[in-house]
Amino acid sequence: MYFSVFLGPGVRGPAEDRRAIDLGIQQALEADEAGFSAVYLGEQHFNNYEPYSNPFMMAAYLAPNLRRAYLGTSVVPLVLHHPLFMVEQCNLLDQLTQGRAIIGMSGGRPRQGRTWHKHDLSSEQRSRLFEQKLDVMLSAWAHRAGDPPLHFATDDEQGVMDGRIMPYSYRDPHPLYAIGTNTPAKIAEAGRLGRKVHLGPFDSGHAGGVAQLYRTSMEEAGHSPDVVEDNLRWLIHTKIIYVGETDSEAWDVAERLLQGPMVMVPWLKRDPALEGMPLRDVYRMDPGEFAPAMGMPESLPAYLRRMFVIGSPETVAGELAAYEKAGLSHLHARFIFGDLDVPDVFQRSFRLFTQEVMPRLGVDVIPGPSAAQVRPEFRNSR
Template sequence: MHFSLFLGPGVRGPHEDRPAIDLMIEQAVAADAAGFTAVYVGEQHFNNYEPYADGLTMAAFLAGRLPNAYLGTSVVPLVLHHPLFLVERANLLDQLTGGRFILGMSGGRPREGKTWHKHDLTPEQRSRLFDQKLDVMLRAWAHRAGDQPLEFTTDDEYGVMEGRMMPASYRRPHPLFAIGTNTPAKIAEAGRKGQKVHLGPFDPAGAGRIAALYRDSMVEGGHPAELIEDNLRWLIHTKIILVGETDDEAWDVAERLFTGPMVMAPWIRRDPGQDGWSLRKIYRADPGPFAPAMGVPESQGAFLHRTAIVGSPETVAAELAGYRDAGLPHVHARFIFGTLDDPEVFRRSFRLFTDEVMPRLGVETIPGPAGDQVQIF
């Protein structure tokens, strides 16, 4: 299996920003040493989630500290960025990592759009803007000094680029990139185009359906087997992971941590009949139907099954093996969540994962670019 680390803690306010950032850096370095395939950062604004806010700047800081792992974004909300500026920053990170950078991009989060005057975009308009900006990026990556000036227009910006993009990417023809989405139609479209995809959290059955859809779409697009297999290796899916010596110990810790900020989503539909139940009892009960996407109301049990894996090393390994067998062997693991009052809780869970879970499943990494994948000028 492939394991990637997602640096996505929540904090209660500015007094926790620095401790959270320091803990993330510590864990990123440890993940690199433990054989993780990649370390991922996100992008958030004006809330208490991912307190570094600017994932690309955080990635630049980490670039010189991770000699083995890829660096990735999961995800940059493309609709908030100028496409040419994003190309420049992605190319720089590609250079700094020697081609071990992957740019995950999405259509953005509507709750942030009001700050950038995009709060009234419909989903269709948001999707159109994403496609326009991605097209500009692909054209910019293909542009060379001496070519005709690159003219571009989106619903957000327009202009003419003369000269060249700098720096050039390390990889040919551009850095790795992936479309961040949970929408089946968008996943199928990306598959037909041969593009990589990053997923959020899914239950095992839902994850299996998405993996099959993605593979079938790439086959439909006529892509070679080696590209299909490479894209499937990068098909990350996101999980909060908490490991204890025993199941009981892990769930006892989860009871404390899941009361912290940015953990229990506001759209959870609580069952009055489960009032007073422990999280473990809720997890073991029938979760009912899973929502078609994050943000749509679902039961607390469904939310826990979708987002979290909690238990002993044996239990966690068995649940992860289910995702591997469903066609998603690359786990985008988030170990820091909930209250930060006791950082040792996260250190201990992470050590148990690297020492006892990963050996049970087998660990593979993805090599950096080969010679024919590197720009030669």
């Protein structure tokens, strides 16, 4: 299997910002040593989730401190950004990591972007704007010094790039990028276009169908076996993980953490019958229908089943093996969640995962770019 760590802590307020950032840095360094393929950073604004806020600045700090792991974003809401400035940031990170960067981008969630006057965009408008901005980025990546000026227009901005993008990306023709989505139609479209995909959380029952849809879409579009396999190994799926010495101990700690900030989300359907029931019991209940996308109403059992893997090393390894068998062999794992008052619990869980879960599953590492994948200008600098 391939493993990536997602640095997505939540805090209760500004007093915990530094603690969350330091925990993330420490975990990124340990993940690199343990054989994780990538360290992922998210983008959030004006709330208590991912308090480093800017994934590119955080990644730039981490870049010289990681030896093997890629640095990725999961995900940047592209609709909030100017596409040419995004290309500059992506290229700089690609240079700092010598091609070990992967940029996950999405159209953003509903109700996201009020500060940028995008609060009321419909899903169709967000999809259109995302595709427009991605098209501009692809045109800018293809542009070379000396080419005619690049004219561009989206529903947000228009203009002319009379000059060149700087820096150039390290990879040729551009950094790795992926589309962040859980929507079947968008997954199939990305497959047809040969684009990488980053998934959010899925329950194991639906995971196989998602992976097969993506694979079939690529194969039917005629993409080579090498492209198909490379894209599948970057098909991350997201889970919050807590590992304890035993199942009972893991749930004892997790239930306490799950009372913390930014975990039990506001879109859950309220069920008075579940009030006060141990979450370990709720987790085992029939989840009913899963919501078609994150942020849409679903039951507490469905949310827990979709989001979490909790238990002893043997239990966690067994649950993750089911996803690998279903075709999702790249785990995007978040280990820091809930109450940060006792940060040692996250480190104990993480070290149990690296020392006892990963060996049970086998660890593959995604290599950096080959010489042929590097822009000719930079091949002698390797």
